[in-house]
Amino acid sequence: MVAALLALAPTASAQQATTHEHDAPHAVVPAWWDVNDSDALLARMQQASTGNPTVAARSISAALLHGVEPQVASFGLHALAALARPEGALAVQRFLDHRRPGLRRHAVAAAVAIGGPELARAVEARVGDPDPDVRGDAAMAVGDMGDRAGLGTLWTALDRELGASLRPEGTPLIRGCAHSIARLGSADDVERLLGYLRRAPLRSLTEAFEIALGRDNIPESVKQRVVNTVGSLATGEARDFLVRVADGYRGRPAQWVDLARASAARIQVSGGGA
Numbered sequence: 021m022v023a024a025l026l027a028l029a030p031t032a033s034a035q036q037a038t039t040h041e042h043d044a045p046h047a048v049v050p051a052w053w054d055v056n057d058s059d060a061l062l063a064r065m066q067q068a069s070t071g072n073p074t075v076a077a078r079s080i081s082a083a084l085l086h087g088v089e090p091q092v093a094s095f096g097l098h099a100l101a102a103l104a105r106p107e108g109a110l111a112v113q114r115f116l117d118h119r120r121p122g123l124r125r126h127a128v129a130a131a132v133a134i135g136g137p138e139l140a141r142a143v144e145a146r147v148g149d150p151d152p153d154v155r156g157d158a159a160m161a162v163g164d165m166g167d168r169a170g171l172g173t174l175w176t177a178l179d180r181e182l183g184a185s186l187r188p189e190g191t192p193l194i195r196g197c198a199h200s201i202a203r204l205g206s207a208d209d210v211e212r213l214l215g216y217l218r219r220a221p222l223r224s225l226t227e228a229f230e231i232a233l234g235r236d237n238i239p240e241s242v243k244q245r246v247v248n249t250v251g252s253l254a255t256g257e258a259r260d261f262l263v264r265v266a267d268g269y270r271g272r273p274a275q276w277v278d279l280a281r282a283s284a285a286r287i288q289v290s291g292g293g294a
Contacts, residue, residue, distance in 0.1 A: 048078065048082050049079065049082045049083050049086055050079050053079070055083055055086050055087070058088070058089045058091065058092050061083060061092050062091075062092055062095055064079075064083075065080050065083065065095060065099055066095075066099075068080060068099075069099045069102065069103065073103045073105050074105055074107055076105075077100060077103045077105035077106075077107035077108040078105075078107040078108075080096045080100055080103075080108065080111070081096075081100065081107055081109075081110060081112075083096060084096045084097070084111040084114070085111050085114060090120060090122075093118075093123055093126075094122070094123065094126055096111070097112065097123065097126035097129070097130045098126065098130075100112060100130045100134070101129050101132075101133040102133070104133040104134055105134065106134060106136060108130065108134055109131075109134050109136060109138065109139055112127050112130045112131050112134060113127075113131075113142050115127035115130075116128065116131065116142050116143065116145075116146055121153065121154050124146065124151065124154045125153060125154055125157050128143055128146060128154065128157045128158055129161075131143050132161045132164045132165055139165070140162070140167040140169075140170070143158050143161045143162060143167070144162055144167060144169075144170040144173050146158035147159050147162065147170075147173050147174065147177050147193070147196075148177070152191060152192055152193065153192055155177070155192065155193040155196070156191065156192020157192070157196065158196070159174060159192075159193055159195075159196025159197045159199070159200055160195070160199050160200060161196075161200075162196075162200045162204070163196075163200025163202075163203035164200075164203075166204065167204070168204045170200070170204075171200075171201065171209070174197045174200055174201050175197075175201070177193060177197050178193075178194060178197040178198065178201070178216070181193045181194050181197070182194065182216070182219050182220055189221055189223055189224060190220055190221040190223065190224025191224070194220055194221075194224045194225075195224045195225075195227065198213060198216075198220075198224065198225050198227070198228035199227055199228050199231065201228065202227075202229065202231040202232045202235075203231050207239055207242045210232045210238060210242055210246065211245065213228060213232075214245060214246060214249045217249055217250070217253065222250070222253065222255070222257050222258060222261070226261050229246050229250065229261070229265075230264075230265055232246060233246060233265055233269075233276065240274065240275060240276060244275065244276045244279055247276050247279045247280045247283055248279070250283075251284070251286070251287065255287070255289070256287070256289040259287040259289065262280040262284035262287075263280075263281075266280040266281045266284065
């Protein structure tokens, strides 16, 4: 049914719009979009996504603000993420507070694509979301959005989460906070993160340390401390991390890379396993 509807384009006489009293200013649902027919609305959204990005984002945002079925909202948020237009920001911000965790996660992804300080603040607030996956996505998104103002929130959330999780792989929030701290923080932040190695599972921090090792603005001395501190764990997991970052390095010769290889070679694990 959706495929058939995609062939239907609005006629010239239908080029008018209808607004709804509870919508935000300029949130206009095109008159030929039937918001009460999910299949038809999905078709209209898909059709709009192939046209003018500004018009598409404005129309899809208006439909989402009007109120739609969850599957339509999910598609609409994906479309707004792909369009990455500021006209979609208001709907995305509203869905960051939606009662369904899955739609909040879609809204976080769309917020990253659209960007902007208001959405960054709204995403930062979701680091305290009641759903663990939303918390993790939001913490990761703070770094993806370049929101350095959110570093304090990340450190606070990381400290609280460490006392709440005993899982060997850590939690989405631990991984997300560490990722964003390594991406946004200073050399001092990276060194502070090293202090969490014996408090948090290594596998929840390895991505963060890979990010730090790949940053040009982190001093060589700090990178060497990362390598030495991870190497001091003397586990198969630590060895695998050191081998991976050394083998994956493609920059100019660096002492920390040689140190990583040497540290990995010194780690002996019984049975040869991790």
